[in-house]
């Protein structure tokens with residue numbers, strides 16, 4: 654069992670709030686992306702989802 658990240662990139666504001674978590678980076682176009690979309694451990698990704706002001710990071714169990 655693990656976790657899968659679903660992320661609605663088109664709605665990203667590029668605020669950078671999620672990047673406190675190592676799995677989230679800002680691309681050259683100024684939008685966030687997850688380094689890994691499938692994870693064994695949820696780690697800081699749930700906190701990144703919770704902190705996102707437009708609520709576009711979803712984490713599913715797989």
Ligand code: SF4
Pocket residue numbers: 664665666667668669670671672684685704705706707708709710
């Ligand atoms: S916190 Fe949300 S809106 Fe801000 S950069 Fe991350 S994904 Fe984009």
